[in-house]
Structures are given as C-alpha cells and as structure tokens.
Amino acid sequence: MLNAPAKTRVDAVVLGASAGAVDALGVILPTLPATLAVPVIIVVHIPASRPSLLVELFAAKCALPVREAEDKLAIAPGTVWFAPPGYHLLVERERTFALSLDELVNHSRPSIDVLFESAAEAYGERLLAMVLTGANHDGAHGAAQVQAAGGLIAVQDPKTANVSAMPELAIGRTKPDIIGTLPELAAYAIAQATERVEVRP
Amino acid sequence: MSDVREIELNLLLEAIFQRYRYDFRSYSMASLKRRISRAMTEFSCETISALQDKVLHDPVVFPRLLQYLTVQVSDMFRDPAYFRTLRERIVPFLKTYPSLKIWVAGCSSGEEVYSLAILLREEGLAERALIYATDINGDALRRAEAGVYPLDRVAAFTENHRLSGARGSLSEYYTAAYGSAVFDRSLIKRVVFSDHSLATDHVFAEVQMVSCRNVLIYFDRQLQARAVGLFKDALVRRGFLGLGAKESLHGSVHQPDFLDFASGERWYQRC
Numbered sequence: 001m002l003n004a005p006a007k008t009r010v011d012a013v014v015l016g017a018s019a020g021a022v023d024a025l026g027v028i029l030p031t032l033p034a035t036l037a038v039p040v041i042i043v044v045h046i047p048a049s050r051p052s053l054l055v056e057l058f059a060a061k062c063a064l065p066v067r068e069a070e071d072k073l074a075i076a077p078g079t080v081w082f083a084p085p086g087y088h089l090l091v092e093r094e095r096t097f098a099l100s101l102d103e104l105v106n107h108s109r110p111s112i113d114v115l116f117e118s119a120a121e122a123y124g125e126r127l128l129a130m131v132l133t134g135a136n137h138d139g140a141h142g143a144a145q146v147q148a149a150g151g152l153i154a155v156q157d158p159k160t161a162n163v164s165a166m167p168e169l170a171i172g173r174t175k176p177d178i179i180g181t182l183p184e185l186a187a188y189a190i191a192q193a194t195e196r197v198e199v200r201p
Numbered sequence: 202m203s204d205v206r207e208i209e210l211n212l213l214l215e216a217i218f219q220r221y222r223y224d225f226r227s228y229s230m231a232s233l234k235r236r237i238s239r240a241m242t243e244f245s246c247e248t249i250s251a252l253q254d255k256v257l258h259d260p261v262v263f264p265r266l267l268q269y270l271t272v273q274v275s276d277m278f279r280d281p282a283y284f285r286t287l288r289e290r291i292v293p294f295l296k297t298y299p300s301l302k303i304w305v306a307g308c309s310s311g312e313e314v315y316s317l318a319i320l321l322r323e324e325g326l327a328e329r330a331l332i333y334a335t336d337i338n339g340d341a342l343r344r345a346e347a348g349v350y351p352l353d354r355v356a357a358f359t360e361n362h363r364l365s366g367a368r369g370s371l372s373e374y375y376t377a378a379y380g381s382a383v384f385d386r387s388l389i390k391r392v393v394f395s396d397h398s399l400a401t402d403h404v405f406a407e408v409q410m411v412s413c414r415n416v417l418i419y420f421d422r423q424l425q426a427r428a429v430g431l432f433k434d435a436l437v438r439r440g441f442l443g444l445g446a447k448e449s450l451h452g453s454v455h456q457p458d459f460l461d462f463a464s465g466e467r468w469y470q471r472c
Contacts, residue, residue: 071418071447072229072425084447090231093207099418099447100232101273118231 008037009192010152011126012075012091014119016112016142018045018134020162025058025132027182029080031190034063038193039075041091041119043083043110045136052085071099083110090118106138116142125150128192130185132156134166140173152177152192154185209249210234216253221263223337224400225270227424233270240269264340271338273415275312276357277319277350277371280446281364283414284320286466288366291441292324295409301330302408304435306399306428307416308334311345316362317412318388319374323367327391333406335397342394348384355382399428404435411436414467415445429455436471443468 017024021044032040046052052068058080059066066080069089074096075081083089087099089110098118105111116129116139129146131139133156143153153176158164160181171179178188210233214226225233237249244262246252255262278284295301303321308314314334321327336342350358355375362371375382397405399416411432417425432442433455442450442459444467450456459469 072422072452087447088232090229090235092229092231098229098231100229101275101415101418102232102235103274114235117235121231121234 007195009126010038010123010128011095012038012119012123013040013128013130013189013193014115014146015040015042015130015132016044016116016134016139016166017042017132018108018112018136018138018163018166020133021045022054022057023133023162024156024182025054026061028132028186028189029058029066030061030063031183031186032062032064032080033190033194034078035195036064036078036190036193037195038077039079039081040064040189040193041069041075041081041083041089041115043089043112043115045108045110045134045138046085052082054082058082069097069099071097073097083115085110088114090114091122092118093122095122106136108136108138112139113142117145120146120149120151123149123151127151128154128189130154130156130189131167131170132182132185133161133163135163136166137169139166140169143170144173147174154178154180154188156185157181206249209253210237213237213249213253213256216257217263217266220257222401223267223270224398227400227421227427229419229421232419236269240266243269267338268340271309271336272341273309275309275415276354276361277312277316278358278361278365279312279316279414280466281361281366282466283443283446283468284316284361284365286463286468287443288320288324290463291410291468292320292326294439294441295326295330296324298409299329301326301410302406303330303332303410303412304406304408304432305332305334306397306411306413306432308336308345308394309338309341311341311348312350312358313412313414314345314392315348315374315384315388316365318392319362319371320365320367322388323369330391332392333408334392334394337396337398337400339396342396346389346394348386348389349381350384352377352380352382358382399431400424404431406435407437408435408440409437410441410443412443413445414443415448417444417448426454429453433458433471438471440471441468442471
C-alpha cells in the first residue's frame, strides 16, 4: 500500500471533467508542483474510438509525470493518472487500479461516479474529489459518496465553468468544501496534497 | 465500504462458492461491489447479508444474480487492430496446420466467437478449424449460440469489421429481421459452446490459439496467473494467445513462457 506522508490532508485527489475539460485541466495541472505527494486520478469524458491524447498533451505541460492508468497497477503518488478511453477506472482497497468494461454509467465510460465511489471506499476521509466543467450529471453521486466517507469536495464555480451543469449538480448533491475558480481550486488541491502545508480542521 | 460490508461481501462470495461452486472470491473487488450493489437494488436487499440469505434460500435468485456478476456486452471485431494483426500476421502461421483448434475463453454472448468464425471463413480456414467457446454463464452461452444481436449495434460491428481488414461486407453473414441481426448458423457449425470456469476448471484440449479478451481485468493477480497458466498449458509450442486491449502479460509469472508477438495489439506466442 502506498501511503502518502501523514502531513498531507489527503492520500489522493480524484478529478472529473467533461465538456470543456481540456481547457480547465490546462489551468490546473501545470500549476501542480513536482513536490505534490499524492496521486491525481482523472476521468475525462472522451470518445472511446480514438486513442487519448491527454497524456501526451499534459505530459509536456506538467511538472508531475503524466500516465494512463493500467489495470492492477499500484497507484504511484506524485503522478497524474488519466483513465483510458472506453474503460471505467476504479480504485481497489489495496490502492491499485482496476479497469472494467461494465455498462456505461451516466452515458459514460469512463464514468466519474465509478471512479469517485470506488476511491471513496479505498481512501475514506483521506480523499479530495474535484468536479469541473461539464454538461453531464456524472460525478454528483460519486461526490456525495466521497463526502459521506469524510472526504473533501472541491467544485468549480459554475459561473466560471465552460459548461455549468456538472458543477451545479455536484453542488446540489454535496456541501462542497470549496467552490472556486480554477486557480483557486488548484491552490486548494495543492494545500491538501503537499507536505509543506499543515492543514488544521 | 465499511469493514462490516467487507465482511458481508466475503461471506456472500464464500456462500456462492460453497452452494453453487461459482468462484468469485478472486475477482477484482471494486467492480464486483458495484455489480452487487445493483443486484441489491434489483432484489430489494438493504444489506449484502440479506442478499446472501436470498441467494442461499430462494432457488430462483442465484441464476439471476449470476447475470449481474458476469454478463459482459462486447462488440464484434472490437479493437479492429487486434483482428487485423490476426488476419495479416497470425493467419499465415495458422495455415501451416492441417487442423486447428481455437479456444475463446470467456466468450460471454458470443460477439468474439462470430468475429473469429467470420475471419476464419474469409481467410479460408473455417473448414479446418474447431472453436471451443467457453464461459461460466449458461444463459450467455445460449445467447451466443443463438447469434442474434440488436440491429442498432450492427453499424458499429460493420465498421469494426471493415477496419479489421475484411474485403467483403459483414452483411453477407447475417439476416435482418424484426430489429435484430440473425447471424448465419453455418458460422457456428464447428463451434463447441461449453461451460468452463477459469477459476475452478482445468485444461480440456490442446489448441493452436487462445483468445481471451477483457476477462483478466475482472480477476485479481492470483486468478489472472491461474488463467494464463491454463492458456500456457493448453497451447502448443508457437501457439498464440490474444488478450484485451488493456491486458498484458507484463508482470505475470508466466511471462517467460511467451514471446511478445505483437504486444501493442496484445498478441503473444507460446515459447
């Protein structure tokens, strides 16, 4: 099991984004420092029919290594992980990845809810879930599960989102710990996921 | 999931194994939990223990639960590059055998079986090939044998078939009727559909090729190793093993027994 150092508030960040995702991630991911002590696990809704260019695109822009999640792989910290197109991405309790081709959830595979719900079970309160721009209702149910397990919720301010529906629905289902602009969410995530910041409840 | 639910889950899987001999104990738990949650809704069970009670005492429940635990919908010619590699690089090897046996392990509702049968016919190998199509789900095997698929899925099948390097059209192999595509019965003339578990059963034949796609992702490492061990033992030397697009032998205890034949397309060759 990969444990992040105890000084971080969370052991993992999970993030879901749909329509407008690439631009939104382009604001957040490059600001994440190489010292980030936990994994950042991301589901973006993209068509399954073509290979994902997300890894290539963001590897060039990020201080952290960027990889596609692989089945049964131990989830290395300090790494940005993308779900492969066409597969659900789940986290096992032993904090390894699992992929599945089970039916679409919220018309999506990968589904944000599937990632969030499994991560909530694996990480409990030591998890930050972020919901960004999107036209779908994916992520809201999963965010509620994360919150019920004691994890943190960060939602993009719908007014600043490229498409507001997904953050609005997440706000409707949870009491987010922060609702903010993309730079504010990035700063919040860094604070929860790096060792240099002491976070007090 | 709380520790209590974790206990209940383990007990349910143990109960299923002891009562029905279906072994899900070494499955990948994260997705299995999701399916069990859906089944709990279907059977109006508040807890996994309540589901266990029904599974053990109501004989109609387990066959229905099994559909939740196993059914996978696939596409014909899913990941066309896999079939293109088969057609262009592996068929020439297969043509050197006077008779061929092929094992489709975890065939579910049969899309892969028909894809292979069509490809073998297109490549002139159908008459000398015997396909073993196995699964643990009897209902899925019956659907596979029927070869009837919703017509609205056929456009995707057709495109995949084309991308697999086919020269003809998929429409030569099915008849459309009442919103369904009914695949030509002659395709499965030399297919044996059979109940077989990669978790509990053993090798049943010597084969020149195994195709087992998107099955291993549902297994834990230990069960993956068991399954690949069966494939290793079933395959002749220089026989071929094909896996799903996100599956590999990387890190498997059996990796030394296979060569990367076309590892990008997940084709391996037995040493």
